[in-house]
Amino acid sequence: MPIAPVVRAAVSEVVFAALTDEILSGRLAPEEPLPSERELAEAFEVNRHAIREALKRLQQSGLVSISQGGRTRVLDWRGHAGLDTLVALATSGAVPSAKVVADLVEMRAALGIDAAVLCARRAKPEQLAVVVEAAHAYPETPGATADLTAVDLVFWTAVVDGADNLAYRLGLNTLAEGIAAIGHEHLAGLLEEYADRGRHLALAAAIEARDEDAARRLAGDLLLRHGA
């Protein structure tokens, strides 16, 4: 048995995960009222405050609607949940996680291609330098998956920074977190992309040359291979 840091999950965290799962899986249907906080506290055998912390987070995620006096109700996650809920969706069983991963990768491609173009158009010289440097970090010989993921994240972070768009920046955070959370088992298809040092260098060169068309084409070559 490997020695690793003990996982300490706060009670409200467990409750949050359980209720999230219950909702995303559909066992708690939209419009359906949740049990009262007092009932939940009794059912989970925890204090009511822990339940409240979890419910507040569910509300922030757009999964429930809370109103004083009235009952807390389940919302339709397809219409109210944010992008950050996608990860939980993958582990809830409501949708095959392979489908979620594919969707995630597809969105990553759309944003990545656009970010590459915008980076070529708008990046400052020092940001261009960072992009080129990050591209050189891709190893010439294959290494560990985790390392490759980190290198890839640094590269695309540099590209998105150069694109000078905060929405892309924050969206990248969410996507990267999602990919990291889902784990590398489902991401075998990405390895080939991660390991492609040549194409990353070419893309960086195109961006540095401010060649938007080449950047779009090269980014597409890298990011679209999975779906097609």
Add this chain to the structure above:
Amino acid sequence: MPIAPVVRAAVSEVVFAALTDEILSGRLAPEEPLPSERELAEAFEVNRHAIREALKRLQQSGLVSISQGGRTRVLDWRGHAGLDTLVALATSGAVPSAKVVADLVEMRAALGIDAAVLCARRAKPEQLAVVVEAAHAYPETPGATADLTAVDLVFWTAVVDGADNLAYRLGLNTLAEGIAAIGHEHLAGLLEEYADRGRHLALAAAIEARDEDAARRLAGDLLLRHGA
């Protein structure tokens, strides 16, 4: 004075907003430790439980890092915050809200164009019908801004549903919520697009005909006019 529902903000909600603002504006710098929960409770003159609910939400947003025993520390939002934080960023003053809106609209364009293409490729017949129907809802004569926003949301929801990508679906939720929250004052530039019944009908027709190239071009015509 207009008669409208009384705004009732929960205490933890106020604390959450205040701390979010404090962090995004930079007055609380990354790595800097937050005051302890007890100190915050005293400063805000509320119970510690309310502080805790707010901190849990800040943690979920990726704005702080909480660890038992140690102090709660501020994280760098550029590297940890998710897409849903963008709205708060617009009102924090850290970045001109016009910039945030422009970035939001830019991302909306990238996703919208891609979604239109994917919808043309993958939508089921009944989903195509919904798209066409939604396009016909754009008014022939200009109406109220709020109505137009709602019509536009229905149309793009139909398109994204047809694209059959959950990440796009949830991302659209976040973007729509952001646009709604920021308010229509900053969105005058979108009105022209919202009112363009003809182009929406044309786009719907292209999607229905499964003409991906036309869909890409028409969606671009609609969504890219702002930046160019």
Add this chain to the structure above:
DNA sequence: CCTCACAACTGGTCCAACCAGTTGACAACT
């Protein structure tokens, strides 16, 4: 100078009570 134990923090959890809205049932009035 190093080591280790302890005191003084930090966040995590619980209990118990009360405040503040919502809802539905039911009596009273028209």
Add this chain to the structure above:
DNA sequence: AGTTGTCAACTGGTTGGACCAGTTGTGAGG
């Protein structure tokens, strides 16, 4: 009968205080 008003029994919102469980810095002892 139909409407109105009242009230009890819910719901979530907030508070206080106590204690548990980790972390961290300090200072006595080696």
